Amino acid sequence: MTPIQRIRDDPGKVREMLAARDFDAPLERILELDKVVRELKARKETLQAERNKASRGGPPSEAVKARMREVGDQVRTIDGELATAESELDERLLWIPNEIHPKVPRGKDEHDNVVVRQDKPKTLGFEPKPHWEFGERLGILDIQRGTKLSGSRFYALRGAGAALQRALITWMIDLKIAEGFTEIYPPSVTKRETLLGSAHLPHFDENLYRDEDDDVWLVPTAEPQLVGLHRDEILDLATLPRRYVAFTPCYRREHMSAGRDVRGIKRVHWFDKVEMVVHCLPEDSPKWLDRMTELAVEVVEKLELPVRVTERCTGDLGFTALRGFDVDAWGPAANEWLEVSSASNCGSFQAERSNIRFRREAGGKAEHVHILNASGVALPRLMIAILENYQHEDGSLEIPKAVRPYLGGRDCVRVGEFSL
RNA sequence: GGGGAGGUCGCAUAGCCAGGUCGAGUGCGGUGGUUUGCUAAACCACUACAGCGGGUUAUUCCGCUGUCGCGGGUUCGAAUCCCGCCCUCCCCGCCA
Structure with a gap:
C-alpha cells in the first residue's frame, strides 16, 4: 500500500508508526491536500x-x-491550482516512512536493539593495538596519505592490505554466486530518479554527494542501483526471486555524524561494499530476510570472527525497512561490536516507488514485488575486525584461512614486508 | 563536439508531411472458445495502464478522465503542428 492509501485508510496507524520511528509528518495537511486534489x-x-x-x-x-x-480557460485555471496542491502533496508523501512489521521490538535507538545471537569475544592473550596503529605500523594502511589526497575520513590501503581487501571482495561475491545470486557491476553514479525509487531521496539527501550541474549523484550503497535495475518493469514470475550481488564503492558525506568515530577507518566518506538485493514474491520476503542475514553471518563466521546478530528496534529501523537485522563482528581493540552488515525487508515500499511488479498469472493483475537488501558485507569494518583479531604480538598479521586461496596462498603479512 | 535518422498499445510495424469518432490499424506472440481421437493447423473472440465516480462488495460490470519518450505551447480539438529536454541508432571528428 502506498503512503497516501495507508494514510486515507488508517491515519491513526500511520501516526503510531511515525511515533515509533520518532518521525514527524503533517498528516492532517496531507489529508487536506488529498481532498483538494481530488x-x-x-x-x-x-x-x-x-x-x-x-x-x-x-x-x-x-x-x-x-x-x-x-x-479551456477554466481548465487552465484549475491546472494551476492543481499543480500547486499536487506538488506539495507529492513532496510530503515522499517523507512518509515504511510501515513497521508487528514483530519489531519497540525502542528508541540502537541501544534498544535485541540481541539474537552473540559469540564470545576472542581474547588474544596480549593487549591488541587499534587497527589504525597496527595497520600503519605494518605498512598496509595509510591514513595520513589518504587524508593528504582527499581530506579527512579518507585512507589508502597499501601492499598486502590492498590485496587483502580485493581478495575479500572477490571471495564474498563468489559466496553469493554459489547461493544463486547474479553478480552485477552497476555504475556508482546514479540519477535522482533512481534514488527516489529506493527512497534514499529525499530523506538521505544530506548524506549524499552530488553534481549539481548534471544532477548526478554518487551512490551511498549499491542498493539504489540493484533496486532501480527493474524500475518500471513487470517481472516474469518464473524469474523470481531475482537475487543480485554487487560490489561498488559507496560515498557518504557523514555530515550528521561529524566528530563521531574520527579515528581510523570505521566511518569514512568512501568505502567498498558487497551488497545483496532480492526482488521476490510478497509471501517469501520474511524467509529472505532470514536467509540474507545468514549470508552476512556466513562471511564473518568463515573468517572465524566473533559474530553478533541484533534485531533493530522501531527507533533504529531505518526509513525503508519493515523489519531488519544487523550483523556485527567483534573488534577486540576497539572493544566494540562493529556493524558490518544491515539486512532489511523493505516489503513493497521500494517496489511501489520504483514501479516494480509481477503477475501471478497471465492476464492477472500486476502486484508489487517485495525487495530486501543486505550488505554482504562492508569492507572497512571487516578489515578492522581482521586487523584486530588476527594481529600477532610481534606486529605481523595472520591471514584468515578462508581468503588465503584468494591471496595466492599467503598466510601472513610479516613485519618489514611493507612500510609507509 | 559536428551532421543525419528515430522513439506509437508484450514484440514488430502503420498512422504524422494535408490536426477531427485514432486509445490508435495490421502481423506476431498471449488468453479463452469452436472444430478435432490427441497434437498441429484453421476459424472466432479477447488481448495496456492509472486515477475518479457509480453498481456489487467474492468475482464480474458501467461511466468519465489521463497516458502514442518526457515537459510545455498553438488550437474548439494534437500521436499528428511548434519549442525545450531525455534516450537510441548511423556517419565524421576527438580522447582513451
Missing part, C-alpha cells in the same frame, strides 16, 4: 468530458467554439 481533478475531468464530447466528430459551430474557449 476535488480539483473531479472538476477538471467534468470540463474535459464536455470538451471531448463537443470536439468529437468534426468542426463545431462558432457558438460551441466560444463556449469551449471558456472551458
Whole structure:
C-alpha cells in the first residue's frame, strides 16, 4: 500500500508508526491536500468530458467554439491550482516512512536493539593495538596519505592490505554466486530518479554527494542501483526471486555524524561494499530476510570472527525497512561490536516507488514485488575486525584461512614486508 | 563536439508531411472458445495502464478522465503542428 492509501485508510496507524520511528509528518495537511486534489481533478475531468464530447466528430459551430474557449480557460485555471496542491502533496508523501512489521521490538535507538545471537569475544592473550596503529605500523594502511589526497575520513590501503581487501571482495561475491545470486557491476553514479525509487531521496539527501550541474549523484550503497535495475518493469514470475550481488564503492558525506568515530577507518566518506538485493514474491520476503542475514553471518563466521546478530528496534529501523537485522563482528581493540552488515525487508515500499511488479498469472493483475537488501558485507569494518583479531604480538598479521586461496596462498603479512 | 535518422498499445510495424469518432490499424506472440481421437493447423473472440465516480462488495460490470519518450505551447480539438529536454541508432571528428 502506498503512503497516501495507508494514510486515507488508517491515519491513526500511520501516526503510531511515525511515533515509533520518532518521525514527524503533517498528516492532517496531507489529508487536506488529498481532498483538494481530488476535488480539483473531479472538476477538471467534468470540463474535459464536455470538451471531448463537443470536439468529437468534426468542426463545431462558432457558438460551441466560444463556449469551449471558456472551458479551456477554466481548465487552465484549475491546472494551476492543481499543480500547486499536487506538488506539495507529492513532496510530503515522499517523507512518509515504511510501515513497521508487528514483530519489531519497540525502542528508541540502537541501544534498544535485541540481541539474537552473540559469540564470545576472542581474547588474544596480549593487549591488541587499534587497527589504525597496527595497520600503519605494518605498512598496509595509510591514513595520513589518504587524508593528504582527499581530506579527512579518507585512507589508502597499501601492499598486502590492498590485496587483502580485493581478495575479500572477490571471495564474498563468489559466496553469493554459489547461493544463486547474479553478480552485477552497476555504475556508482546514479540519477535522482533512481534514488527516489529506493527512497534514499529525499530523506538521505544530506548524506549524499552530488553534481549539481548534471544532477548526478554518487551512490551511498549499491542498493539504489540493484533496486532501480527493474524500475518500471513487470517481472516474469518464473524469474523470481531475482537475487543480485554487487560490489561498488559507496560515498557518504557523514555530515550528521561529524566528530563521531574520527579515528581510523570505521566511518569514512568512501568505502567498498558487497551488497545483496532480492526482488521476490510478497509471501517469501520474511524467509529472505532470514536467509540474507545468514549470508552476512556466513562471511564473518568463515573468517572465524566473533559474530553478533541484533534485531533493530522501531527507533533504529531505518526509513525503508519493515523489519531488519544487523550483523556485527567483534573488534577486540576497539572493544566494540562493529556493524558490518544491515539486512532489511523493505516489503513493497521500494517496489511501489520504483514501479516494480509481477503477475501471478497471465492476464492477472500486476502486484508489487517485495525487495530486501543486505550488505554482504562492508569492507572497512571487516578489515578492522581482521586487523584486530588476527594481529600477532610481534606486529605481523595472520591471514584468515578462508581468503588465503584468494591471496595466492599467503598466510601472513610479516613485519618489514611493507612500510609507509 | 559536428551532421543525419528515430522513439506509437508484450514484440514488430502503420498512422504524422494535408490536426477531427485514432486509445490508435495490421502481423506476431498471449488468453479463452469452436472444430478435432490427441497434437498441429484453421476459424472466432479477447488481448495496456492509472486515477475518479457509480453498481456489487467474492468475482464480474458501467461511466468519465489521463497516458502514442518526457515537459510545455498553438488550437474548439494534437500521436499528428511548434519549442525545450531525455534516450537510441548511423556517419565524421576527438580522447582513451
